Amino acid sequence: MFKQLAKKEEHGFEWLDLSQPENEELKQIAEKYNLHEASVHDCLQPDHLPKYEAVNGYCFIIFRIYADQQSMEADTVQELTDKIAIFFSDKYIITIHRQEQGFVNSIADLLQTQKLKSTRQLLNILIKYCLQTYDAPSAKLAKDIDYYEECVFLRSRKVPLLKGLYYLRRKIDLVRRMLILSYDIIDNLDTEDEGNVNTRDTRDLYIKLQNVYDSLYDNINQLLNAYFSTSSQRTNEIMRVLTIFSVFFMPLTFIVGIYGMNFKYMPELDWHLGYPAVMLLMVIITIAVFIWFKRKGWL
Amino acid sequence: MFKQLAKKEEHGFEWLDLSQPENEELKQIAEKYNLHEASVHDCLQPDHLPKYEAVNGYCFIIFRIYADQQSMEADTVQELTDKIAIFFSDKYIITIHRQEQGFVNSIADLLQTQKLKSTRQLLNILIKYCLQTYDAPSAKLAKDIDYYEECVFLRSRKVPLLKGLYYLRRKIDLVRRMLILSYDIIDNLDTEDEGNVNTRDTRDLYIKLQNVYDSLYDNINQLLNAYFSTSSQRTNEIMRVLTIFSVFFMPLTFIVGIYGMNFKYMPELDWHLGYPAVMLLMVIITIAVFIWFKRKGWL
Amino acid sequence: MFKQLAKKEEHGFEWLDLSQPENEELKQIAEKYNLHEASVHDCLQPDHLPKYEAVNGYCFIIFRIYADQQSMEADTVQELTDKIAIFFSDKYIITIHRQEQGFVNSIADLLQTQKLKSTRQLLNILIKYCLQTYDAPSAKLAKDIDYYEECVFLRSRKVPLLKGLYYLRRKIDLVRRMLILSYDIIDNLDTEDEGNVNTRDTRDLYIKLQNVYDSLYDNINQLLNAYFSTSSQRTNEIMRVLTIFSVFFMPLTFIVGIYGMNFKYMPELDWHLGYPAVMLLMVIITIAVFIWFKRKGWL
Amino acid sequence: MFKQLAKKEEHGFEWLDLSQPENEELKQIAEKYNLHEASVHDCLQPDHLPKYEAVNGYCFIIFRIYADQQSMEADTVQELTDKIAIFFSDKYIITIHRQEQGFVNSIADLLQTQKLKSTRQLLNILIKYCLQTYDAPSAKLAKDIDYYEECVFLRSRKVPLLKGLYYLRRKIDLVRRMLILSYDIIDNLDTEDEGNVNTRDTRDLYIKLQNVYDSLYDNINQLLNAYFSTSSQRTNEIMRVLTIFSVFFMPLTFIVGIYGMNFKYMPELDWHLGYPAVMLLMVIITIAVFIWFKRKGWL
Amino acid sequence: MFKQLAKKEEHGFEWLDLSQPENEELKQIAEKYNLHEASVHDCLQPDHLPKYEAVNGYCFIIFRIYADQQSMEADTVQELTDKIAIFFSDKYIITIHRQEQGFVNSIADLLQTQKLKSTRQLLNILIKYCLQTYDAPSAKLAKDIDYYEECVFLRSRKVPLLKGLYYLRRKIDLVRRMLILSYDIIDNLDTEDEGNVNTRDTRDLYIKLQNVYDSLYDNINQLLNAYFSTSSQRTNEIMRVLTIFSVFFMPLTFIVGIYGMNFKYMPELDWHLGYPAVMLLMVIITIAVFIWFKRKGWL
The missing domain is CATH 1.20.58.340 (Magnesium transport protein CorA, transmembrane region)
Structure with missing residues (x-):
């Protein structure tokens, strides 16, 4: 599906949004905007890791956002996160993703009321929304840890917790890794030359998320230790x-x-x-x- | 209950303080000051986590302060901390909380004797008082750790300590989390542009508390290890x-x-x-x- | 084998590339370019560790790049990495290595299309390519860890994992050590005086790799602990x-x-x-x- | 006992030193120098923790210095450290302590030969001397750790070491805590505005002590682990x-x-x-x- | 033995080198150069720890350099390191040491060919050489760790490794401690006012050594854990x-x-x-x- 969310005449730049793109569509757009074959190829890989690449003429960003509908045993990059690919230049932004992403529409609505000066500003908003998908799960994961903590420390009759602890730890570890790998993206957005209050906000959010997930990771590891200790x-x-x-x-x-x-x-x-x-x-x-x-x- | 602690004519800004607010009261005020519905909704959730939000026209802050009267088994956000919600703009400050908070009156008294230049200055004093509620418990928690440490290392006849250690660890961990989540608030108070000696003081207090609780957290974790080790x-x-x-x-x-x-x-x-x-x-x-x-x- | 990849007349500097150099060849070049005997001697040692040395007139760099074709039990510097020695001055760059390195040719091709201003710029590109050899293995090692993690946590029938974990840990540790020892090289490339956007990029890559391998190292160590714990x-x-x-x-x-x-x-x-x-x-x-x-x- | 160590006419400021002060004496001085009741009250508590407080007109500092004459089982703040209270303004310094402190006399002697420009300079010297009381014990504690290390690792016949390890760990932990709590004092002494080479020296000493005690703390914790491990x-x-x-x-x-x-x-x-x-x-x-x-x- | 390695007329400053000094010699020099008694006393203690002291008129430095000829069981400051005492002012440098140190002669040779502008420059070279004595052992210790690692993980028949691991850990720990205690020396050499490229180099070397030994220390501790775990x-x-x-x-x-x-x-x-x-x-x-x-x- 193909949507034009911003037009040159109106906003000074174009924003194309493709959800569940077919190969044909993608090829057409690649030709029109002169996108590199390698980038388009990366676009189609569902489990591609986060990446920032400055190709001549445009930037190519792959971001992975947290996907909420996962089962308890989801533990791979693809199950836990959705990919969103972004082509970005001064003149256009192209966003490509498989799943419908609600925040794309929210930003499109925002565009109607608020005048953005540049694609960079739009990119910043996009990345910030992407990052924010990691915010809510952190609270849920913290609650899960609390629950297991109570099981380990207070219940004398042991139920088999190891599996649950394993999946919890994997989820946290995976988000941490996504964040580490997304560092390039944030760092190229909030550079010394072109950064401003808004990009600084995005970086602050990034750092906060990193701290939160690091502390979750510490917690789950200590919990694992406690589990083994009580078991012994x-x-x-x-x-x-x-x-x-x-x-x-x-x-x-x-x-x-x-x-x-x-x-x-x-x-x-x-x-x-x-x-x-x-x-x-x-x-x-x-x-x-x-x-x-x-x-x-x-x- | 509703109190007007500062008036525009006198101080240059208004300060409204609501303790145990009823829905009606809140609605009236929200209308009068043009507060966003979402903020008011957050106000009413008793277990809302710390948050800083810049809405257009005002800032909305949720801070959680340490509640002293808890039992030994208190281990949830709601049991261990009280919520205080703050609406803040150049012209007014509105503070909303369930429990009567002694320090609100202390600050009100201070306002009589000392002329504050801006709401920002008042906000700084408020936040500092809020932070200080975490200061005294740290000494108490340190003493508790010392007591358990003695039990673990010196008494050969083991009493069941695991439960006590668990609750102690939870309390420390919870405060640490509250502090991490409050970072935004402190950081937006003590910005490069508008910070001064006083906001820097608040930040110093914040950092000191973080160090103290981090060191407590290390201690309790090592103590847990020692407990398991002596038990094995x-x-x-x-x-x-x-x-x-x-x-x-x-x-x-x-x-x-x-x-x-x-x-x-x-x-x-x-x-x-x-x-x-x-x-x-x-x-x-x-x-x-x-x-x-x-x-x-x-x- | 001896190749002249850049000529003074054309590029403003010379670039000599020797792969699998014979002693005779090396001696000739050493004489011609006035290279120090000690440096040449280091060149010939296959297991020499990374090093940066400013000799009078030129710099001597030994870099170790990741060698992909290793077996599972490879765990020494020599098995896991190839050495590349670089002599570098304002006027020439000499690269010496045993194995054919694909990226040398890539850079040579680049030289045809793109004009480089100085040898320092070429050196930067070289070092960046060298560093990038560590990028792909990190993803593979992460996958290996994930596999072992699943074995340790989810499979009740234990296969002997200790050996595999040992070799995995050694590989990660060795890369970490190579990175630590290469710090001098990166730091002398991206100095305050002569650094620019490109050398900063190289440093960013270096720091990212360090973070990635540090996190891998943490993971493998925690996995080892979990392995011993499940075993007990x-x-x-x-x-x-x-x-x-x-x-x-x-x-x-x-x-x-x-x-x-x-x-x-x-x-x-x-x-x-x-x-x-x-x-x-x-x-x-x-x-x-x-x-x-x-x-x-x-x- | 009451001593006037510096007079206004001679040095430009007053320095009063009270050792083992009686309540009467203290009250008189409090009145004369307009000291706050709360400060005086803190003065009299023998186990008060380190503190920095800017009261209007003067600063009130409580510092705890290492007390050398302790037994092996000493493990409380009071047994391991002596309190020294300092009231400090531009015009006077008042030092109050229970035990006779040798370094007070040393500084008094120094005052005779060396002209100090301000009370701040004297305060700096005082704090530095106070900090230095922690320097010598660190070497002794390191030796104790070495001794226990040898016992744990090399002697197969186990003597009961747990108690000794416990007291050692407590001492180190207590000093670390004192140092953390003294941070305010050092930070307010060596501010950006009023700091100089000498206060920077004091801060350097503080940081060095922190590093040394942190490393001791790491060591004793690892030693405890090793003890439990050899025991198992x-x-x-x-x-x-x-x-x-x-x-x-x-x-x-x-x-x-x-x-x-x-x-x-x-x-x-x-x-x-x-x-x-x-x-x-x-x-x-x-x-x-x-x-x-x-x-x-x-x- | 007494050697004059630099003369005032020739180099602008004096450099005296005493190896295995007798008390008489030392006294004479102390008188001539007006050295403080306490410093001379420290000079004679064979196990004095690293130290930097600014006495009026000169600086007194004690540095400990790695002594290569030690047995496997060497684990004290005195066995593992040699002391070198340095008196340093604008006009002279006096170096005092028990063992003949090869690098003193190397520097003396250097002085013949290269003109040094100040004693500070000479001091920098001296300290750098001293620091470099720790460089080579780090590679040897890393190899030792690798060997023990292999023993612990791959050999099922356990030989008694605990003793070897203990001595290895002690050596690494001792060097780390020496480096921590030498920080003052490096920091006073490379000050903001008088530092230059060369002193910065010395600091870089110091930091690199610290990183290397920290990572060795981590490794040996993890190895110890693995040893106990395989044993259990x-x-x-x-x-x-x-x-x-x-x-x-x-x-x-x-x-x-x-x-x-x-x-x-x-x-x-x-x-x-x-x-x-x-x-x-x-x-x-x-x-x-x-x-x-x-x-x-x-x-």
């Missing part, structure tokens, strides 16, 4: 039970073994009270072990 | 007891097993001293094991 | 089985031991229902243990 | 012994159990060589297990 | 064997126990095929356990 704490509990049983039964089993020996001359065996005496001995030993354990705090 | 050290102790018992009784049980066999031709069984000899053998083995253990340092 | 989690599972068996059989073995004793006066032994009664007792004990385990959640 | 390595050793014993005796005990069964028709029992044959079998099994263990490297 | 992984293996044996033999031992009971009425005992039937039962149990283990992946 259970070994402790199991060892305790094992030890208690061994220490109770080992001496008893030894004693009954003694009187199971077949020596001809074992006076105890012939005693009338031999059997009850041994039973009593074993009760005493059991009580002694019991008291010793109580003192150690193992019971 | 106990396994060591339990293993020792288990091993000692096994090594003592296994050979003995084996020996008594031998003479429990029913072979017809076992000369030892017919010996007159067979029984005491075996008993002696077992005593010797026990002593040997004992000496070996002493040397290993396990007894 | 298995101990937990094994302990559980061991404990279950011990707790089931220890009391049973003790009881059968009792009635294996040879006391003359053991009334139970003469009872007609003694044997089935004991068997019943043991069944009851087994069931009791079973219920207890179910409650503990160990079965 | 012992479990390994204990497990080895336990396993060896079990694997040796379990099959043997089973075999003697077989021939302890009371079946009527067990041909082996009637064999003349049954007993020695079984004994031989058990020797062979023992040797087989022994060889297997040797190969595994467990013996 | 072995526990896993041992547990497996122990569990397998227990699970095999516990049921068997129980069964033979049953038929070792002495009840009068145990029908199985009188059966003709009782004995072989029980043996068969035990074989079946063994096979069942075997299959179960195979499925669990423990065999």
Whole structure:
């Protein structure tokens, strides 16, 4: 689908928006605007990573924006983010994306009411909207971490959390990586020469997002550690039970073994009270072990 | 409740303070000052996170201040912090909050004695007071960490500390997050253009708080690690007891097993001293094991 | 092999390129251009680390570029990287390398179409191309980490991953080290006095690569930790089985031991229902243990 | 005790030094110099944390200096540090402290020979001396860490180190905290407007101390980890012994159990060589297990 | 031994070099150049840490340079480094050291060919040479780490590595500490006022060394962790064997126990095929356990 969102006569520059572009459409536009073949090729790859490239005559930007509709197990670049490709020069901006992006229309509406001086200004608004798609998920991810944190620390009966923690960590890590790889784009937008208050705002947003996701990443890693630690704490509990049983039964089993020996001359065996005496001995030993354990705090 | 703390005629600007505002009141004010619906809506959400927004004509700030009266298990944004919403322009400041906040009155008193030049100056004082609510708890949290540290390292009998450590960590983490999210507010207050000694002071306080809470966060995380480590050290102790018992009784049980066999031709069984000899053998083995253990340092 | 890629008359400077140089060739050139013996000696060492040296009259640079054709177990400087030595002065650039490097020809082609003002400009392009060899592997290494991450977290049956993780970590660490050691080169290229937009670009690329590899290094280290942690989690599972068996059989073995004793006066032994009664007792004990385990959640 | 260390006529400013001040004395001075009640109150609290406060007319500083005479178990602010309170204006400096501080006299001597231009200069010297009290302990703490490091890594017989490590870590952590909290003081001393070479020196010293204590803190934390790790390595050793014993005796005990069964028709029992044959079998099994263990490297 | 390496008439300043100075010599020079007693005293302490001190009239510097001839177990300041003391003013430089230092002669040679403008320039060269003594060892230490890394990760048969790792870590840590403590010296050499390209070079070298040793320190710490982790992984293996044996033999031992009971009425005992039937039962149990283990992946 093809939309002309800004016209030269009206705004001083053109803005073309293609959503779910077909190859034919793309070729036509590439010819018309003299776009490099390599750039168009990158446009069509659904999992291309963020990129900034200054080709002669125009800039080619690939940005990945957060896609909200993902399942819990989504963990690849393509599942978690949508690609938006931007061709940008003084005279035109072309935006290409697969999914309909709501913010494109919002910006188009904005264009009607507000006069933009240059394509650079429009680009800035676009990138800012793209970045903002990462803002809301951070709060959701923080809540997810809080939930798992509570599970790990407060619930003694462990449900299998490892898988959930893994997917959470992957999501956070992936966003962090997208942000790192998008640095070029932000840095070329907010240069010393052409930056202004608005591009500085975009950079501030970028840095804030980086801080937020870095702190999420720290949190999820510490949570993983805590998960493993509490899980290894259970070994402790199991060892305790094992030890208690061994220490109770080992001496008893030894004693009954003694009187199971077949020596001809074992006076105890012939005693009338031999059997009850041994039973009593074993009760005493059991009580002694019991008291010793109580003192150690193992019971 | 509605209070007019500064009047235009007197101070050059207005300051309205609403505590526990009713919807009606809020609507009236929103109309009068031309406040955006979205801002008013945010005002009413009790768990809204810190935010800075420049709407046309005014700035809208949500700040969360530390609420002192919380229980030990308080660990949500709403339990640990109170929201204060600020509408700010050159001509007026409107502060909205649920709980009565003592510092609002302190600032109002200050206004009587000290002439402020602009709303920006008042805003700075407000934000500084808000930030200062985080100062005292940091000392308390540090003391709590010290207490748990002593428990973990010096007391051999473990009380269940995990829950307490968890809540402590949550509190510190939450404050850290609030501070990160408040960065925008501080940064827009102390800009290069309009900042002065006072706003710089506010920023200094902000940075100091960040450092203090970061260091608290490091401490609590290390403490958690130490807790898990000392807890896994106990396994060591339990293993020792288990091993000692096994090594003592296994050979003995084996020996008594031998003479429990029913072979017809076992000369030892017919010996007159067979029984005491075996008993002696077992005593010797026990002593040997004992000496070996002493040397290993396990007894 | 010896190629003259730029001539003084045409470009204002000379560029000599030697691939797989023989000692004789090298000596001739060293004499002609008055190169220091020590530099030439460094040229011939295949595993020399990155270096920047200002000798009188010229600069001597050793850069190591990523070599793509390595096996999975490649983990030394020589296996993972190729050396490229550069002699550089205002009047000439000499590049020396063992393997044919594709980008040398690309730059030579570029020279035909684009006029370079100075050798410094050419050097910048060279170094940038060299740095770019590290760009593509980072994506591949990230994918490898993702694969191992999935193995560690999601597959319960452990394949031996340690070796693979080790080689992955070594590769990342080695690239990081090469980048650290190359800092001098970048810093002397992009000085305050002689730097320009292009050298700044090179530095930006350098910093981006450093960030990317630092983040990879963090990831692989955390992955290693997770690997060890999941592996120690298995101990937990094994302990559980061991404990279950011990707790089931220890009391049973003790009881059968009792009635294996040879006391003359053991009334139970003469009872007609003694044997089935004991068997019943043991069944009851087994069931009791079973219920207890179910409650503990160990079965 | 009350001393006038500098007089207005002579030095252009006054310096009063009170050591172990009585309430009466303090009140008199507070009145004379118009000091705020809250400041005086803070003066009297022995465990008050470092603080910088600009009251109208003067500055109030609380600094904590390292107290050398502490025992090994000293771990509170009060035990490890002494408080020194400073009131400071253009015209006077008042220093208040409980313990006699040697450096006060040193500075007083200095005043006789060297002309100071302002109280700010004197304040700078005071703070520098205060900071320097933290310098010597850092070397001692580093030595202590080295000693414990050696214990943990090289001595196989573990003495109980945890307590010592705990107190060491507390001391380092406490100094770090004091330094963080003293930042305000240093920052207000060495401002952009009024700083000079000397205040810059003080800041340099402050930063150096921070680096040194940060690195000590890292070291002690890593040492703690190593301590726990070596301690859990012992479990390994204990497990080895336990396993060896079990694997040796379990099959043997089973075999003697077989021939302890009371079946009527067990041909082996009637064999003349049954007993020695079984004994031989058990020797062979023992040797087989022994060889297997040797190969595994467990013996 | 005493050498005059630069004379006032010739170079504009004096340079005295004392190697293995005797007390008498030192005293004479101290008198002649009016050196402070405390400085001379520090000169004589063999384990004095790096230090920069501006005494009136001259600067006193203690630098510690890496000493190459150390054994594997060298881990003290004195074993790993040599002290070099420098007195420095506008008119003279005095260098004092115990061991002959090759680079002193190199610099002396340099002085013959190259005219230095000031003692500061000479000092810069001296310090740079001193710093460079740390450069070569870093590569050697990196190689050592690589070797241990290979041992830890790839060799299943563990040799005792802990001691080696300990000494390696100590060396790296000690150099790091020396560098931290030498910061003052570098910072006072390369000041804003008197620094130039050459002193900046020295600072660059200092920073590079710091980065290199920091990264080495990170590596050795991670290696230590990996060592402990692989070592605790072995526990896993041992547990497996122990569990397998227990699970095999516990049921068997129980069964033979049953038929070792002495009840009068145990029908199985009188059966003709009782004995072989029980043996068969035990074989079946063994096979069942075997299959179960195979499925669990423990065999």
